[in-house]
Amino acid sequence: MFPNYSTEKGVKTMKFGTKLLHNGNEIDPITGAASIPLYQASTFHQTDIDHPGEFDYARSGNPTRKALEQTIAELEGGVAGFACASGMAAISTAFLLFSAGDHLVVSNDLYGGTFRVLTQVLPRLGIEATFVDTTDLTKVEEAIQANTKALYIETPSNPTLKVTDLRGVARIARDHSVITMVDNTFMTPCFQRPLDLGADLVIHSATKFISGHSDVVSGLLVTQDREIATRLSGLQNALGSILGVQDSWLTMRGLKTLKARMDASTASAAKIAEGLKRISGVERVFYTGLAEHPGHALQASQASGHGAVLSFDLGSSERVRRVLSQVHLPIVAVSLGSVESILSYPAKMSHAAMPVEERVARGVTDGLLRLSVGLEDADDLLDDLERSIEGRRLYSVGEWRASIV
């Protein structure tokens, strides 16, 4: 039996919020501790060398990491989970399921780090990718070649939140006997469960919503295919792309409040998206929760929420700079998915390396800002954004921070 597979009965039928706290991995089996201890050990005493225990060396397995891996497998509805040193470690490990001569069809609206691995690392190993607009299923199917092994999707995409039909992609993949891989970082299993929609492999940067506190870098993989699980287990052990003990614990700690955080931040994001539309100076708002968003209905058909990330276009880099210098509440930073709101400038951050024409063609203009909504009061956030966009802030953020102590 595959070591990560939990046969716990009952867990499957519980609601998500309950499952986060009661999934069979929340209590330490040795001591009964209500928080899985940090098993800060690299090696394990073998009482009987002919019958080694479950754990021998922590690259192959560690009880703290195992609890997280089984938890994410339960939450995504897979047979096995893997915790890796970062989202990119998880993605890179998954890409090494492929070999020289293999080909992948990939969303062209992709996380920059994934784009870098696909264009700078995998070609050296003889693994090629074709980038297509996966919101158009015809284009996905047309890009499939005789040597294609997988379709790789991010939905909603970053930062303009284009929605790809996950059921449709999985159907095409099955017709062509290739696998579907989905980066589910923006939605988390709280809102979107790609395995239930026919995907084979789910990927997370758990650095974002899953951990949720801007204090850990972490990545997760889940599959519902036993053969893929066995191969990933071998790769994780061979490559050593494991998540450390402390970071496994922090990721589990964050995960417990995932639903409460996602629900609250999503409700605020919806309010802020509507509010931004009424502010003069905001030319466009991208949020799948808005009825006018082209992916609105599709998103509602495959996910139970619209998430806490939105973006808006101020029309020029001058206005962006003014807002970034005046805004008080969101931190100005890369990353997303935390308890504090995070405002990012994709043109200078996530998409800085992309040629300008390509970037603008993807809607990542010089005036676009991405907001990851945290747990501050939505009215305060909107008020802060409004004053900053309209240039009504009397104090710089530095002066303001100095004044609140």
Ligand SMILES: *Cc1c(COP(=O)(O)O)cnc(C)c1O
């Ligand atoms: C951040 C991110 C990644 C990379 O994860 P790291 O934890 O930073 O390595 C991958 N995909 C998406 C969608 C992300 O937002």
